Amino acid sequence: MKRVAVVGASLAGVRAAQELRAQGYDAGIVLIGEEPHLPYDRPPLSKAFLAGTASPASLELLDAGDLASLALDFRLGVRATALEPSNRRVLLSDGGSVHADGVVIATGGRARTLPGFEGAHTLRTLDDAVALRSSLVPGVRVAIVGAGFIGAEVASTCRSLGLDVVVLEALAAPLAPVLGPSLAAVCARLHRDHGTDLRCGVAVAGMDAAGVHLADGSLVPADVVVTGVGMTPATDWLAGSGLKVGDGVHTDAGLVTSLPSVVAVGDVARYHAGGTGRRHEHWTNASEQAPVAVANLLAGRTTRTYEPSGYVWSDQYSGTLQLAGHPRPDDTLSYVDGDPASSSFVAAFQRDGETVGVFALNNAKLFNRLRRQALRRPATV
């Protein structure tokens, strides 16, 4: 291969570029990014960066030494508009194109929006965070639609800035389909303990200058509205490519698409394992998939398959939440240390007598011990 195009310049794309070099690929790498910025890390966008305590420079994924050693050919501020496998070309929004023998699809996704919420903030990109931060001036009332990780983290940061916050959640409790009722209640408690007005089981209808209108006709007064209702995988540019898309780019268990010269990583990759397609929207997943996808790309066939760790973290208020494994809400939950009312605990999800997940609030040491022992994860490679 003389040139690989990595489409998407966030964590998954950067990790793929790093892995290409680490695995001995020494020819050209073109890194295509829709945003004008050099690659940056997203987790702080809802936390320290939004709070104003982290600078844009602190988010950068690659320092000057990395940039020199990786020797990437950056195409920033342009979007990939099409993939033409027969011509081995990626077409770009500026009218140009890149010829590439191998392609890594790392296009992530776009924040979902809600009808009737024109003018609401979303939080996925650096520019989103800059815009939201500039509106978080003293005295504003913030309404957040969605109590998932992003919604909860933004609520937490807004409270740390001293703002009044209402969180509107459609579910009966935050993250209940992921964590189950007991841990969802813990997440709800974190909001309430820190003065956030969390309202669950609420249907929103729209927003205007007065605030958020609910389906029951009531109004939640707000000056700033944030929607945190998930993302849509960015696959529109692959129409006509022949690749199978639909809630992500479909791949085999080794992140290889129907074309051996095209792999997918990160939020956009929908890999098939055990008969079902799975997609993860986590930092760790984006990082862990790169070595597997790149090895298979360089081999020209699937030699390795992806084993997700299911590791997710979230910092909310005074709590660091950590989850590993692939629990279901109907698994049996047992508290290994502490209890749901404590400020620190570790819980294990069990199914058919086996531990399938570990969750911790402010107990990283025990969490990691259990995660390795119970989930039989190999040590970091």
Place this chain on the structure above:
Amino acid sequence: MIRACTVDELPPGESVRIPGAPAVAVFHTEAGELYAIDDTCTHQDASLADGWLEGCFVECPLHAALFDLRTGVPTCLPAKEPVRTYPVLVDDGVVYVQGVAGEDAA
């Protein structure tokens, strides 16, 4: 130089956090080597003494940044900045860390 602990208090595979400014973490590897580094991960506030020790690397307990105990240099994201390393001395069964001002570990 500060007293960290006795050798007996730090078996192979274990670590100890010495409070102070900065706090320091001392590790005893399975191979029998002793290393001391700044305890706080350079990525986000987390105690590396709580991390997972594997060979002469420690993994941050929060976000899995991996630090080389010999150099303090992170080998993977999300950490980018190195942690400081300190020479370790053993004298008469007691572990001392050089070049750091701090309280003795309890």
